Amino acid sequence: xxxxxxxxxxxxxxxxxxxxxxxxxxxxxxxxxxxxxxxxxxxxxxxxxxxxxxxxxxxxxxxxxxxxxxxxxxxxxxxxxxxxxxxxxxxxxxxxxxxxxxxxxxxxxxxxxxxxxxxxxxxxxxxxxxxxxxxxxxxxxxxxxxxxxxxxxxxxxxxxxxxxxxxxxxxxxxxxxxxxxxxxxxxxxxxxxxxxxxxxxxxxxxxxxxxxxxxxxxxxxxxxxxxxxxxxxxxxxxxxxxxxxxxxxxxxxxxxxxxxxxxx
Amino acid sequence: xxxxxxxxxxxxxxxxxxxxxxxxxxxxxxxxxxxxxxxxxxxxxxxxxxxxxxxxxxxxxxxxxxxxxxxxxxxxxxxxxxxxxxxxxxxxxxxxxxxxxxxxxxxxxxxxxxxxxxxxxxxxxxxxxxxxxxxxxxxxxxxxxxxxxxxxxxxxxxxxxxxxxxxxxxxxxxxxxxxxxxxxxxxxxxxxxxxxxxxxxxxxxxxxxxxxxxxxxxxxxxxxxxxxxxxxxxxxxxxxxxxxxxxxxxxxxxxxxx
Numbered sequence: 001x002x003x004x005x006x007x008x009x010x011x012x013x014x015x016x017x018x019x020x021x022x023x024x025x026x027x028x029x030x031x032x033x034x035x036x037x038x039x040x041x042x043x044x045x046x047x048x049x050x051x052x053x054x055x056x057x058x059x060x061x062x063x064x065x066x067x068x069x070x071x072x073x074x075x076x077x078x079x080x081x082x083x084x085x086x087x088x089x090x091x092x093x094x095x096x097x098x099x100x101x102x103x104x105x106x107x108x109x110x111x112x113x114x115x116x117x118x119x120x121x122x123x124x125x126x127x128x129x130x131x132x133x134x135x136x137x138x139x140x141x142x143x144x145x146x147x148x149x150x151x152x153x154x155x156x157x158x159x160x161x162x163x164x165x166x167x168x169x170x171x172x173x174x175x176x177x178x179x180x181x182x183x184x185x186x187x188x189x190x191x192x193x194x195x196x197x198x199x200x201x202x203x204x205x206x207x208x209x210x211x212x213x214x215x216x217x218x219x220x221x222x223x224x225x226x227x228x229x230x231x232x233x234x235x236x237x238x239x240x241x242x243x244x245x246x247x248x249x250x251x252x253x254x255x256x257x258x259x260x261x262x263x264x
Numbered sequence: 265x266x267x268x269x270x271x272x273x274x275x276x277x278x279x280x281x282x283x284x285x286x287x288x289x290x291x292x293x294x295x296x297x298x299x300x301x302x303x304x305x306x307x308x309x310x311x312x313x314x315x316x317x318x319x320x321x322x323x324x325x326x327x328x329x330x331x332x333x334x335x336x337x338x339x340x341x342x343x344x345x346x347x348x349x350x351x352x353x354x355x356x357x358x359x360x361x362x363x364x365x366x367x368x369x370x371x372x373x374x375x376x377x378x379x380x381x382x383x384x385x386x387x388x389x390x391x392x393x394x395x396x397x398x399x400x401x402x403x404x405x406x407x408x409x410x411x412x413x414x415x416x417x418x419x420x421x422x423x424x425x426x427x428x429x430x431x432x433x434x435x436x437x438x439x440x441x442x443x444x445x446x447x448x449x450x451x452x453x454x455x456x457x458x459x460x461x462x463x464x465x466x467x468x469x470x471x472x473x474x475x476x477x478x479x480x481x482x483x484x485x486x487x488x489x490x491x492x493x494x495x496x497x498x499x500x501x502x503x504x505x506x507x508x509x510x511x512x513x514x515x516x517x518x519x520x521x522x
Contacts, residue, residue: 063309063310067310101312101313101342101345102312102313102314103312104310104312105304105308105310105311105312105338106310106311106337106338107337107338107341108338109311109312109313109338109341109342110313110338110341110342110344110345111341113313113345114345114348147341147344147345148341205337206337
């Protein structure tokens with residue numbers, strides 16, 4: 001797992017480590033983190049609806065933007081309405097999975113749904129560490145590969161998930177105590193992977209019908225993957241800042257609600 | 265007649281396509297539970313998992329097992345996800361890798377004939393053959409296998425046939441042949457083809473018409489036999505004569521169209 005890694009991985013991890021909040025704080029990847037992740041992902045997907053729609057129009061059927069907004073809005077609503085607090089990371093991931101399967105309406109529904117469902121099965125714990133994060137991302141990648149019968153290099157969302165999983169594993173091996181660094185490395189690699197799909201020839205999914213004309217366009221599923229993983233970083237980093245802030249000014253400060261969750 | 269043991273669920277991005285395919289398949293298989301499922305609540309195209317789970321679950325209430333067909337893309341993935349989520353369906357629900365409409369018709373007719381889950385699934389998956397392969401067991405009407413004309417005018421050469429030289433004859437059984445002219449104006453179209461296929465399946469004697477497997481509705485439809493065409497019916501083994509006679513009687517009767 002070390003020789004074939006993309007060059008930016010270690011650099012991404014080092015950047016993350018160099019970030020003050022990581023060195024001096026500690027992120028807690030718990031159920032509340034996944035809930036924040038989902039809320040931020042819903043916002044980010046909504047903010048990028050037009051981008052996703054346009055990418056999908058170029059090489060697909062143009063419904064990725066609206067389908068993803070519908071799905072992630074439903075996820076955010078569902079989590080906000082839950083009567084009882086979820087106990088484990090896996091609990092929240094499972095709610096995300098089933099909600100996406102029930103609302104997205106396009107291929108992204110079963111693909112992301114299976115990804116989050118597989119991820120939920122390896123995260124049935126109140127808190128996960130850096131290695132747990134690697135397991136989460138790898139399980140998601142495997143779920144998408146199974147459901148889509150796709151592998152890396154075919155211009156699909158796998159081309160974002162696979163480098164993310166590689167980068168996460170490398171970062172976790174190098175810095176096992178820094179979950180946020182691992183998450184940042186994964187998100188950076190997903191972003192780079194999505195960008196790299198521009199040069200790929202599509203051989204799976206609807207874009208494959210276009211043949212050579214698929215080259216020169218970014219895969220919308222790979223881009224939405226990068227957006228979702230970036231939301232996971234922000235969900236963790238926000239908690240980290242709040243936790244550090246709370247430690248200084250006390251839990252009565254403005255960030256009390258989040259601090260309570262992260263301190264639990 | 266009680267409901268067939270295998271039900272057919274048709275999942276499409278389009279509610280109209282799913283319902284239409286179910287109607288088409290159901291017309292050929294009156295005792296088979298054929299149900300369409302698809303589209304989104306707002307009428308737009310797409311598939312979500314809940315109605316797929318509900319529809320398959322309902323089908324299993326009235327049938328021992330279910331063959332599912334889906335149109336390409338998310339419908340296939342949604343069905344696969346549903347099957348993965350329901351361990352209790354193991355061995356009772358199969359997604360057929362088959363063309364949607366042709367597979368639905370073939371599956372329904374196979375189910376009407378009382379086929380098992382595997383037999384119905386096989387009938388669906390073989391449905392694609394009607395477009396890219398000559399019928400299996402093709403008999404010697406003077407056409408070469410793979411002839412491009414075969415699909416378009418297979419019935420025209422029927423009167424030239426010489427069944428006695430049939431290379432597909434089973435050396436261990438008696439081969440019986442007979443001929444019949446198609447009497448009804450519309451010829452051996454979908455419904456009559458289904459009637460013949462069901463009859464042959466029920467009769468249980470391997471039978472061909474112009475070399476096509478007469479238990480396959482799609483193979484019979486691919487013959488494009490029209491009014492006035494002469495068909496050669498061939499059967500082999502015990503009760504071969506009765507099988508040939510019964511098929512000839514059935515076709516001669518005109519399917520209620522004369």
